[in-house]
Amino acid sequence: MAASSTVTLCTRLDFCYCVNSDYRDAIDANVARVRGLIAGHKAQGKAIGYLSVPLSPAGGGSFAVNAEIAAATASSVTARLGAQSAWILNPGAEGGDRMNGAGGADFMYMWTQILEGRNGAGEDFDFFYFAGPSDFASFFKLTGQGDLERLEAWFDARAAQDPSFMTAVDNGSITRAGFRNYYGLRASVAFSYGSHDDWNIARAINARRRGAADFGIANQLAIFFDGHPVTPGSYEEPTAAGDAGRCVK
Template structure:
């Protein structure tokens, strides 16, 4: 509420005025508590999601152990899921499913890739989980109960050539990546995609630019945290027992495998 008072003195050339402002303070949502992971990192986690997160952790561990029992090696596929940077979540889920299938076929079925897009956390009380909930959960899955990542034989970080391989499915002979992206857009029929992207020229331009120039884990906050998780695991495991890390089809150097990058959702100590 704002109150203004003006005082004017007769015979003077000036008037003085002053205003007093009384603004009701807006209530702020309570800060989420910090929750520690098995490797000592912290994330902001809403306690209401703990049951849903534990269900996904248990599911992933069952699936990993079943694949090991079947004689397959296990790998984690780190992919961007959210629409950050100009992408689209549904497109990212399609790319992650395609890449999983492509990599498994390339291994002759000897490696099983855990695709995070298949382990999404459900809403709780009508609320969507945030990055803190997802990355606390994924830290527990990736690091495992002992913090040494023993459920995984390798990790693969999605790169631009992986994304290009997805859009190549939409290219005609002799066409370029940009043509494949355009044909993909033309085939989209969902009202949500039309409303959010096709009917917004700036958003459509950002979509094309993202998948042409930026599509990889490099712009994913969650993938940044996942990179650091494996770096810390590898430092604990020591030379000779480290988990192989690949980016865009290339094995990382020893220096890369032991170098942390900018945090995503992880809280500072």
């Protein structure tokens, strides 16, 4: 899809993104679809979560591998909490069929609207789960002994078995050293553009909840990082913006 124009679009909580106007209808459709999906799980009495996880290959990773890790992490969190009692929204699985070719800002404009909810208090959600190093280590079965070497071996095995992965290696999209260093040293939301925005969205929602009579401190969204609840002060700390930002003309 060729980009026709970009436009600055802002959400209820004033997160602004430079969005490709070609995707506006697809974004609106997927927002409605995912809200319906969430409503179905809420009607079953489930706690609703959102998985923040790197999907882009930026930094040396692989989109396909990241999507697999996102699915594995979503399954792990669901198993931990109980499938009958909790459901977690995996952005790697619910991005929408019509968003092929979209950029990070397009996706984040979509996810921000879903996370904020119709009233801007994140009322459809109960918790955020931010993927960390332990989640990635679990996927690769790292043991804490020779982890970078294990990743090199994993890379070699994947290249030998997966033609599309080997094609990416051949054209330089993925390198052995880059893959090893990303997943061994940096694989975490700390190095993700979109996850930085996710953190700031969660912070903004909780700030609104703390000041609302019908929510308050006791009813903030729970936030987990790398499998553990974050400290109280972290609920109020912002991070650098990722894809958020107005179009520069």
